[in-house]
Structures are given as C-alpha cells and as structure tokens.
Amino acid sequence: MTLKVLFTGADGYVGALLGPYLLQQGMEAVGLDTGFYRKGWLYPTSAPRPAVLTKDIRSVTAEDLQGFDAIAHLAELSNDPLGQQSPGLTHEINHGGSVHLANMARKAGIKRFVYMSSCSVYGVGQPDQILDEASPVNPQTAYAECKVKVEEDLTKMAGDDFEPCFLRNATAYGASPRQRFDIVLNDLCGLAWTTGKITLLSDGSPWRPLVHALDMCQAVHLSLTAPADAIRGQRYNVGSNDQNYRVLEIAQIVARSFPGCELEVGQPSADNRSYRVNFDKIGKVLPAFKCQWTAEKGAQQMRQVFERIDMTAEEFTSDSFTRLKMLNRLRKTGLLDEKLFWTNPQVEAMA
Ligand SMILES: NC(=O)c1ccc[n+]([C@@H]2O[C@H](COP(=O)([O-])OP(=O)(O)OC[C@H]3O[C@@H](n4cnc5c(N)ncnc54)[C@H](O)[C@@H]3O)[C@@H](O)[C@H]2O)c1
Numbered sequence: 001m002t003l004k005v006l007f008t009g010a011d012g013y014v015g016a017l018l019g020p021y022l023l024q025q026g027m028e029a030v031g032l033d034t035g036f037y038r039k040g041w042l043y044p045t046s047a048p049r050p051a052v053l054t055k056d057i058r059s060v061t062a063e064d065l066q067g068f069d070a071i072a073h074l075a076e077l078s079n080d081p082l083g084q085q086s087p088g089l090t091h092e093i094n095h096g097g098s099v100h101l102a103n104m105a106r107k108a109g110i111k112r113f114v115y116m117s118s119c120s121v122y123g124v125g126q127p128d129q130i131l132d133e134a135s136p137v138n139p140q141t142a143y144a145e146c147k148v149k150v151e152e153d154l155t156k157m158a159g160d161d162f163e164p165c166f167l168r169n170a171t172a173y174g175a176s177p178r179q180r181f182d183i184v185l186n187d188l189c190g191l192a193w194t195t196g197k198i199t200l201l202s203d204g205s206p207w208r209p210l211v212h213a214l215d216m217c218q219a220v221h222l223s224l225t226a227p228a229d230a231i232r233g234q235r236y237n238v239g240s241n242d243q244n245y246r247v248l249e250i251a252q253i254v255a256r257s258f259p260g261c262e263l264e265v266g267q268p269s270a271d272n273r274s275y276r277v278n279f280d281k282i283g284k285v286l287p288a289f290k291c292q293w294t295a296e297k298g299a300q301q302m303r304q305v306f307e308r309i310d311m312t313a314e315e316f317t318s319d320s321f322t323r324l325k326m327l328n329r330l331r332k333t334g335l336l337d338e339k340l341f342w343t344n345p346q347v348e349a350m351a
Pocket residue numbers: 008009010011012013014015032033034035036037055056057058073074075076077078079093097116117118119168169170171172173180183323
C-alpha cells in the first residue's frame with residue numbers, strides 16, 4: 001500500500017528536499033506550509049515536487065487531515081534568535097501550533113506523527129560530557145524550550161491510537177533550493193564564497209553536532225515506515241558520532257573547501273551553547289539509518305552550487321535566505337500581522 005503522508009514546513013529549507021525525497025521513495029506526499037519564505041529559491045532543480053496546501057498549522061482542522069496515513073511535522077519558527085526576539089509567539093506557534101496539529105491528527109485517526117525536534121534541547125553540556133537521549137534536557141532558548149514541551153505533551157498522548165516519535169536533529173547543513181544561510185556551515189560557505197574570508201566572532205571552541213539536511217530526510221522517511229513498537233514515544237538523536245565538530249573545525253573545513261579563503265579567529269564569546277552528542281540510539285531504532293554526508297562533502301556541495309549559479313553577495317545576504325530578516329520584513333511591510341498571520345493571503349505571493 002502506498003503511504004499517503006502530509007508533511008508540514010514543505011516550503012522550508014528541509015521541506016524543499018523532503019518532498020522530492022519522499023516521492024522518490026514511492027510515497028504519496030503532500031506538503032503544507034503558510035509560505036513565509038516562498039520568495040526564496042536559490043537554484044533550479046528538476047526534482048518532482050509535491051503539491052503544497054497553503055495553511056497555518058494553528059488553523060488546521062481534522063477535515064484538512066482526512067485521508068492521510070501519517071504526518072511529518074516540520075513547520076515551526078526555526079531558529080534561536082527568532083525565538084528570543086518573540087518568545088511569546090514562538091511558544092504560540094512552535095508549542096501551541098504543534099500540539100494543536102497533533103490533536104487534529106488524532107481526531108482524524110492518523111497514528112504516525114514524526115516530529116522534528118532538535119539537539120538544542122540539550123543546551124549546555126559539561127566540557128567532557130557526551131549527551132544522549134537519557135541525559136537531562138537543558139534548553140537555553142524559547143525555541144529549545146518549545147521542542148521540549150512538544151516532546152512532553154505528545155509523549156502523554158502516545159498509545160495504541162497515536163504513534164509520535166521525536167527526531168532530535170543536529171544542526172543542519174547542505175544545499176537546498178530554499179536555502180538557509182543562518183545556520184553555521186552554510187553561513188561560513190557563503191562568506192567564503194562572497195568575501196574570500198571567514199572571520200569567526202568567537203574563538204570557535206563550542207561543540208556543534210551537524211547533520212546534512214538529506215540525512216534528516218532519510219531519518220524522517222525511515223521513521224514514517226518503522227514498526228510502531230520501535231518508535232512510539234521514542235526520542236532519538238539524528239546525526240552521527242563523527243560529526244560532532246567544534247565551530248573552529250567547521251570553519252577550517254569550509255576554508256579548505258574554498259581555495260584561497262582566509263580564516264580569522266575571534267575571542268571567546270558569551271554564547272555558551274555547546275554540546276557533544278551521542279548518536280548510537282538511532283542505529284538501534286532505525287537500523288537502516290546511516291549518514292551519507294560529512295561536513296567536508298557538504299561544504300564542497302555548497303561550493304559547486306555557488307559555482308553553478310554564480311552566486312552574488314546580494315543573493316547571499318538577501319532577506320529570502322535568513323529566516324529572521326524575512327519575517328521582520330514581512331511584518332514591517334504589513335504583509336504579516338503581529339501574530340504572523342497573512343493580513344491579505346492573496347498578496348502573500350508578491351511578498
Ligand atoms: N535546520 C536546522 O538546523 C534544524 C535543526 C534541528 C531541527 N530543525 C527543525 O526542522 C524543521 C525544519 O527546519 P528548516 O530548517 O527547514 O526551517 P525553515 O524555517 O526553513 O522552514 C520552516 C517552514 O515552516 C513554515 N512555517 C512556519 N510556521 C508555520 C505555521 N505556523 N504554519 C505553517 N507553516 C509554518 C515556514 O513557512 C517554513 O517554510 C523545524 O521544525 C526545525 O526546528 C531544523
């Protein structure tokens with residue numbers, strides 16, 4: 001039987017890869033997204049893309065979800081600075097909206113609910129500590145607090161009629177047509193390409209586990225098809241043990257991938273988020289999962305995309321590829337209201 005999957009966040013960085021990925025795996029995939037970042041499309045691709053319903057997760061009804069076998073839920077405000085600027089709104093969308101969607105899914109009789117959580121739930125680790133799923137969570141931002149709350153609330157809903165699972169993804173990297181340059185490796189690649197120089201604002205000592213966006217797609221696909229007893233109510237880190245990097249190492253990898261790029265290292269910073277993560281559990285829960293990418297391969301992929309499209313500094317710094325800038329612009333121009341609903345959905349495409 002072909003699995004019919006609704007995946008939210010379809011017009012985001014990961015969603016733009018997940019749609020074609022699920023179609024290629026033979027699933028019937030339909031996207032849902034309110035379309036905050038639809039204006040941005042960095043490079044052409046010929047990959048088949050699924051249909052996308054334009055809808056806010058806060059307004060989804062059980063009727064919208066009728067007929068689907070499973071949900072993969074990605075649509076949230078997706079980064080820390082955004083969450084710190086508007087913590088109330090982050091809670092309303094990321095926590096409230098996600099729990100609402102899960103309730104509607106249950107009402108519509110959909111059991112499988114794959115939730116995109118984040119390794120940022122671990123917050124700050126001790127210097128020699130390697131965190132795993134049994135480690136206490138220590139969220140440092142509204143974004144991470146919401147991930148913890150959604151995990152908690154949906155875990156209480158798990159049972160014979162509801163099979164949520166929680167993918168604690170490392171920080172993503174890699175090329176996507178709906179590119180994000182506000183995540184570390186992608187940002188450094190853009191700097192290397194457009195300026196020939198990487199200036200780290202910190203000493204680069206914090207640890208950041210990384211995972212390629214396509215390996216996140218692999219984990220979502222396997223979570224949609226895994227036996228219920230393997231994943232129901234389970235949290236698992238998505239990434240690989242050999243992709244725990246220090247920010248300095250990431251910068252060195254990028255500098256090596258862009259010939260002639262200079263690297264300047266700064267002072268220790270106040271940003272205390274640092275964590276090293278163990279990724280053994282995903283191999284047990286989803287035995288077929290194996291990361292296909294490394295930071296080196298990802299940086300080279302980015303360079304090849306920039307070469308192919310001859311990417312300009314304007315494209316790199318444009319609002320379209322930095323989530324906070326785009327939302328601020330849409331709010332400032334009155335296209336989004338203070339709760340991030342479109343004031344006139346008909347002009348949304350013109351944003
Ligand atoms: N990119 C990463 O490094 C990373 C790491 C860990 C976890 N995650 C999680 O993976 C998911 C996808 O991340 P991404 O990088 O693709 O983010 P993104 O910001 O590129 O995409 C999110 C998408 O969700 C949509 N959206 C936001 N709020 C919505 C709402 N209320 N209703 C409907 N649509 C809405 C946006 O329009 C956007 O297209 C997120 O849940 C994120 O927290 C991402």
